[in-house]
Amino acid sequence: MSTLEERIEQCTRVLQHVAQSHRPARVASSLGPEDMVLTDLVYRSNLALDVFTLDTGRLPEATQRLLAQIQETYGRAPRVYFPQAQDVEAFVSTYGINGFYHSIEARRACCGARKVVSLRRALAGAQAWVTGLRREQSPTRETLAEHAWDEEFGLVKYNPLLDWSRAQVWDYLKRFRVPVNALHDQGFASIGCSPCTRAIGADEPERAGRWWWEHPTTKECGLHR
Ligand code: SF4
Numbered sequence: 646m647s648t649l650e651e652r653i654e655q656c657t658r659v660l661q662h663v664a665q666s667h668r669p670a671r672v673a674s675s676l677g678p679e680d681m682v683l684t685d686l687v688y689r690s691n692l693a694l695d696v697f698t699l700d701t702g703r704l705p706e707a708t709q710r711l712l713a714q715i716q717e718t719y720g721r722a723p724r725v726y727f728p729q730a731q732d733v734e735a736f737v738s739t740y741g742i743n744g745f746y747h748s749i750e751a752r753r754a755c756c757g758a759r760k761v762v763s764l765r766r767a768l769a770g771a772q773a774w775v776t777g778l779r780r781e782q783s784p785t786r787e788t789l790a791e792h793a794w795d796e797e798f799g800l801v802k803y804n805p806l807l808d809w810s811r812a813q814v815w816d817y818l819k820r821f822r823v824p825v826n827a828l829h830d831q832g833f834a835s836i837g838c839s840p841c842t843r844a845i846g847a848d849e850p851e852r853a854g855r856w857w858w859e860h861p862t863t864k865e866c867g868l869h870r
Contacts, residue, residue, distance in 0.1 A: 649813050649820075652806075653686075659791075659805040660686055660775065664693040667773035667801060672696040673764070674723050676711050677836060678814045678825060679777030679806050685823045688719040694775065696723040697767045701759035702733065703838035707827045714824040726767045732758035743840060749859060752841075759838075765798070773801040779814075780807055782835070783852045784861050811851060 647655070660683070663670045672687055672694050674680035680698075687694045698712070716722040736744070736758040745752040768774055774795070780787050795802040806814070818825055826836055832844030834851040845854040850861070 646810070647808070649816050652809055652813055653817065656682075656805040656809075657686055657690065659803060660690070660692055660694065663773050663775055663803055667771075668693070669771050670694050670773040670775065671768060671771045672723075672775045673767070674698045674777070675837070676708055676715075676723070676826060677777065678811075678818060678829070679779060679809070681823050681825055682806065682809075682814055682817050683775060683777050684715065684719075684723065685817075685821055688721065689821075698723040698725055699760050699763045699767070700725050700727050701763075701838050702728060703759065703840060705826075705828060705836065705839045705842070708836060711824060711826045718824050724767075726763040728759045728763055732762055745841065746858065752856060752859070768798050768800065771800055773803060774798070775803045775805065777806050778804045779809055779811070781811060781851075783850070 670693075672680075672683050674684055674696050676698055684696050686692070687696055712722055712725070736755055740747070740751040740754060745755040778786050778789060780789060789804055789807060791805070791807050792801055792803045794800075817823070826833070828836055828844075832846075833842060833854060834845055835855050836842050837855055841856050843854045843857055845851070852861075
């Protein structure tokens with residue numbers, strides 16, 4: 646396995662390439678550990694990449710606090726995209742405010758209204774986007790490519806952390822004192838919306854706390870197919 650230094654060097658090269666070859670290019674951040682690595686690299690190296698995040702309206706308070714902390718640390722923060730009111734209202738009137746617990750269809754409809762529509766707005770006009778996906782995270786991510794044409798959103802998608810281990814991500818965050826979500830200290834490995842995220846045990850897969858009532862092979866919100 647590559648060392649952390651090698652991983653950082655390689656990831657920085659990819660980010661520089663994306664910034665130079667695709668204008669504009671954007672970095673999608675969930676404010677999770679991997680995305681904080683990318684954000685730190687982009688902000689500290691002042692790369693021409695726009696970092697953005699999606700506020701679904703159901704995020705934990707700790708995630709909002711992290712966003713404020715990023716602003717304090719770097720003097721800038723990811724641009725925040727919110728859902729369209731009519732999409733959320735339509736979901737709630739069809740399925741109920743917490744209808745996502747009742748079926749995969751309802752869950753995907755909620756993620757669609759609260760995340761995917763915002764992602765389309767965030768990526769509009771971009772030539773490339775960068776994500777912090779890693780193969781180890783879930784069965785749905787094992788076969789991803791380091792970069793590939795994203796048919797759904799019509800641009801090139803880069804995954805420069807694909808082969809990083811979870812330990813390497815955390816080594817990076819500690820070494821460079823990158824701000825992270827306070828919920829990680831309470832057993833939350835992967836953090837999304839409040840009602841769809843729970844803490845996990847040490848021996849559980851890292852995305853076990855996301856949509857824990859679903860089978861692992863369905864656990865994507867529509868942002869990454
Ligand atoms: S994670 Fe849960 S609350 Fe958030 S958009 Fe998806 S279904 Fe809705």
